[in-house]
Amino acid sequence: RKEVEQDPGPFNVPEGATVAFNCTYSNSASQSFFWYRQDCRKEPKLLMSVYSSGNEDGRFTAQLNRASQYISLLIRDSKLSDSATYLCVATRNSGYALNFGKGTSLLVTP
Amino acid sequence: NAGVTQTPKFRVLKTGQSMTLLCAQDMNHEYMYWYRQDPGMGLRLIHYSVGEGTTAKGEVPDGYNVSRLKKQNFLLGLESAAPSQTSVYFCASSSDRGSGPQHFGDGTRLSIL
Numbered sequence: 001r002k003e004v005e006q007d008p009g010p011f012n013v014p015e016g017a018t019v020a021f022n023c024t025y026s027n028s029a030s031q032s033f034f035w036y037r038q039d040c041r042k043e044p045k046l047l048m049s050v051y052s053s054g055n056e057d058g059r060f061t062a063q064l065n066r067a068s069q070y071i072s073l074l075i076r077d078s079k080l081s082d083s084a085t086y087l088c089v090a091t092r093n094s095g096y097a098l099n100f101g102k103g104t105s106l107l108v109t110p
Numbered sequence: 111n112a113g114v115t116q117t118p119k120f121r122v123l124k125t126g127q128s129m130t131l132l133c134a135q136d137m138n139h140e141y142m143y144w145y146r147q148d149p150g151m152g153l154r155l156i157h158y159s160v161g162e163g164t165t166a167k168g169e170v171p172d173g174y175n176v177s178r179l180k181k182q183n184f185l186l187g188l189e190s191a192a193p194s195q196t197s198v199y200f201c202a203s204s205s206d207r208g209s210g211p212q213h214f215g216d217g218t219r220l221s222i223l
Binding site: 031032034041042043044045046049087091096097098100101102103 | 141143145150151152153155158160166168198200207209210211212213214215216217
């Protein structure tokens with residue numbers, strides 16, 4: 001079983017729509033969680049950290065459910081520029097590195 | 111603000127050739143990582159370092175060696191390149207004990223014929 005699993009998509013949504021991604025992680029000892037964004041053929045870039053109480057950054061809201069071991073990302077009022085692959089990330093067993101999911105592809109259309 | 115810099119950006123090698131990929135960071139980060147990314151496989155950790163002079167294996171270390179002689183540099187070596195090593199290689203660094211966010215370089219696209 002992969003340590004971090006995501007639905008690869010693609011999610012095709014119109015501009016202005018709200019879209020949500022979920023991912024599950026297998027390591028119950030993971031302490032830190034993140035969402036990264038990766039544009040085609042570019043490096044991953046940190047979108048936001050995910051905190052136990054949930055957190056929001058503008059149009060983006062991240063939630064963590066430790067009991068069920070899943071993380072979610074909600075994007076409101078989607079923009080064309082939100083089109084990218086979103087990577088779900090959790091810390092590894094060793095604590096010295098991160099596990100990256102394979103990513104969920106989002107395409108926002110006019 | 112250079113952040114994490116990878117050189118070269120692109121390279122084509124023949125099977126059996128050797129080469130070294132260089133990663134340099136100017137953020138005084140302790141932790142550095144090498145990943146490879148292949149279509150449908152996501153990011154896979156090759157090797158990582160928790161400080162100057164230390165290295166450790168990740169999930170796909172075979173065929174690669176690394177060195178961290180200076181805190182700011184992390185080198186990835188391919189001693190005898192194989193077509194299976196054709197990939198995009200990303201270096202990343204982190205200031206926290208692996209549990210903090212990682213900052214990525216813009217990648218090296220390596221093709222082995």
